[in-house]
Amino acid sequence: MNPSPPSIALGCQELSVSLQGQPVLHRLSLALAPGCWTAIVGPNGAGKSTLLRALAGLIPSLGDVRLLERPFEDWPRKARAQALAWLGQNESSGDELSAHDVVMLGRLPHRAWLAPASTADLAAVRRAMEQTQCWDWHERPLGQLSGGERQRVLLARALAVEARVLLMDEPLAHLDPPHQADWLALVRELAARGVAVISVLHELNIALQADSLVVMQAGRVVGQGSPAELTTRQALQQVFDGRLHLVELQGQWLALPTAPAPTQLSGAQVLPLRRESTP
Numbered sequence: 001m002n003p004s005p006p007s008i009a010l011g012c013q014e015l016s017v018s019l020q021g022q023p024v025l026h027r028l029s030l031a032l033a034p035g036c037w038t039a040i041v042g043p044n045g046a047g048k049s050t051l052l053r054a055l056a057g058l059i060p061s062l063g064d065v066r067l068l069e070r071p072f073e074d075w076p077r078k079a080r081a082q083a084l085a086w087l088g089q090n091e092s093s094g095d096e097l098s099a100h101d102v103v104m105l106g107r108l109p110h111r112a113w114l115a116p117a118s119t120a121d122l123a124a125v126r127r128a129m130e131q132t133q134c135w136d137w138h139e140r141p142l143g144q145l146s147g148g149e150r151q152r153v154l155l156a157r158a159l160a161v162e163a164r165v166l167l168m169d170e171p172l173a174h175l176d177p178p179h180q181a182d183w184l185a186l187v188r189e190l191a192a193r194g195v196a197v198i199s200v201l202h203e204l205n206i207a208l209q210a211d212s213l214v215v216m217q218a219g220r221v222v223g224q225g226s227p228a229e230l231t232t233r234q235a236l237q238q239v240f241d242g243r244l245h246l247v248e249l250q251g252q253w254l255a256l257p258t259a260p261a262p263t264q265l266s267g268a269q270v271l272p273l274r275r276e277s278t279p
């Protein structure tokens with residue numbers, strides 16, 4: 001009989017991280033489900049990237065991290081690299097390599113040492129590049145691509161791993177609105193297939209479409225839940241000092257940044273937005 005599938009894809013208990021001797025994360029506990037897209041949000045410096053890196057095992061941490069309910073340190077390195085894929089922020093990844101070769105790096109966890117790419121590897125790379133619409137320039141060196149084109153190649157590299165848990169730090173950086181919408185559709189498709197997708201996002205209007213939000217402030221989780229829950233939205237407003245107006249439009253929550261009160265603008269002149277007069 002097959003064992004029952006794990007109910008927690010990625011979790012941590014009492015997770016703490018210090019960087020350069022300074023505590024950055026303070027005893028966080030999270031349980032992220034398979035088939036669920038979680039967006040980690042919060043102000044600059046809240047600890048979002050640090051949390052993601054600690055969950056990926058990229059930095060030392062205290063506490064317990066479990067991948068597919070198994071302690072992180074118990075995973076053989078290769079099996080772990082197959083189970084968990086990572087897309088970092090501002091990654092440098094061999095500018096002289098072709099886009100195809102960069103995406104093929106995502107297949108390394110599936111290949112024997114120095115073994116040539118298999119038919120399955122080639123198919124996975126092509127599939128991932130078509131999903132992020134970067135196949136057309138698969139022969140071009142990464143260093144010659146625009147910021148958005150490059151980001152789509154790096155996203156394809158993470159997809160090519162075909163992992164059950166996908167961690168992405170600011171995946172929408174450099175992407176134009178249509179490609180942001182494509183990313184959203186892709187994430188929903190992955191979640192529907194049972195993948196746990198965890199992304200750090202600054203684009204709150206995209207994050208508010210996630211299944212679950214993790215709201216962070218000063219190295220702590222101060223709210224977690226669906227954007228439809230009032231407590232989640234209250235946490236979001238609180239961490240941004242009330243400088244967000246959350247409105248519902250056709251069943252979808254939107255975040256509009258609000259201007260500071262005039263008294264908060266020290267000496268700055270506020271010009272009213274005027275409609276151009278027509279002759």
Ligand SMILES: Nc1ncnc2c1ncn2[C@@H]1O[C@H](COP(=O)(O)OP(=O)(O)OP(=O)(O)O)[C@@H](O)[C@H]1O
Nearest residue numbers: 019020022024042043044045046047048049050051
């Ligand atoms: N290598 C480092 N050494 C020391 N402190 C660091 C280091 N990296 C980050 N920090 C500090 O840790 C805190 C959390 O940083 P982190 O990058 O996780 O925040 P973030 O929420 O992702 O921020 P942002 O939204 O600006 O990307 C910040 O105060 C930051 O200055």
